[in-house]
Amino acid sequence: QQQVKQSPQSLIVQKGGISIINCAYENTAFDYFPWYQQFPGKGPALLIAIRPDVSEKKEGRFTISFNKSAKQFSLHIMDSQPGDSATYFCAADTGRRALTFGSGTRLQVQP
Amino acid sequence: GAVVSQHPSWVICKSGTSVKIECRSLDFQATTMFWYRQFPKQSLMLMATSNEGSKATYEQGVEKDKFLINHASLTLSTLTVTSAHPEDSSFYICSASNSGTSTDTQYFGPGTRLTVL
Numbered sequence: 517q518q519q520v521k522q523s524p525q526s527l528i529v530q531k532g533g534i535s536i537i538n539c540a541y542e543n544t545a546f547d548y549f550p551w552y553q554q555f556p557g558k559g560p561a562l563l564i565a566i567r568p569d570v571s572e573k574k575e576g577r578f579t580i581s582f583n584k585s586a587k588q589f590s591l592h593i594m595d596s597q598p599g600d601s602a603t604y605f606c607a608a609d610t611g612r613r614a615l616t617f618g619s620g621t622r623l624q625v626q627p
Numbered sequence: 628g629a630v631v632s633q634h635p636s637w638v639i640c641k642s643g644t645s646v647k648i649e650c651r652s653l654d655f656q657a658t659t660m661f662w663y664r665q666f667p668k669q670s671l672m673l674m675a676t677s678n679e680g681s682k683a684t685y686e687q688g689v690e691k692d693k694f695l696i697n698h699a700s701l702t703l704s705t706l707t708v709t710s711a712h713p714e715d716s717s718f719y720i721c722s723a724s725n726s727g728t729s730t731d732t733q734y735f736g737p738g739t740r741l742t743v744l
Binding site: 560605616619 | 631633661668670671673720733734
């Protein structure tokens with residue numbers, strides 16, 4: 517099973533708040549989990565990525581939490597800003613470097 | 628570093644014509660490039676994996692004869708949509724992995740908006 521399930525489909529957060537996006541997978545062969553940010557009309561840009569050997573990774577305001585036993589991972593955006601308003605995609609890779617993307621979450625950060 | 632470009636950024640063509648989209652890695656060599664397709668407000672769907680000097684590997688349901696992929700060098704892959712029809716209208720995005728590193732990071736191009744009239 518190659519599917520990666522992402523939720524919520526859309527999210528509205530107040531400026532300064534925490535945005536949380538969740539993903540779940542079935543394929544235990546996945547060993548690389550990146551998150552991408554995409555603005556309208558642009559290609560996705562890598563935000564942060566994690567491997568199953570760690571449970572959490574933080575880069576600036578972005579944190580990935582990874583639960584290997586539950587086959588779930590999430591993105592936390594701390595101190596959300598209006599400039600963070602975009603579509604966020606989780607993804608997973610088995611090592612053949614072909615990404616399977618989640619369905620996307622449209623984040624709107626209100627000022 | 629790790630910049631991927633695409634050309635053109637948008638194209639409008641008549642039904643039945645062919646359109647070529649270029650994907651270039653500007654500051655690194657990419658043994659493998661990937662082509663994705665994205666419909667409005669939807670996720671990216673992998674179409675094919677392009678390997679330098681060999682035939683592309685297509686995902687199930689993607690027509691090889693309609694979407695021709697050529698990866699002639701370590702910095703250039705092309706996607707040609709042959710005999711395009713309105714249902715081929717979409718946002719086409721390429722990505723590339725840096726063959727000089729051990730990471731799986733993929734760098735995406737800015738995308739090409741194809742509209743078939």
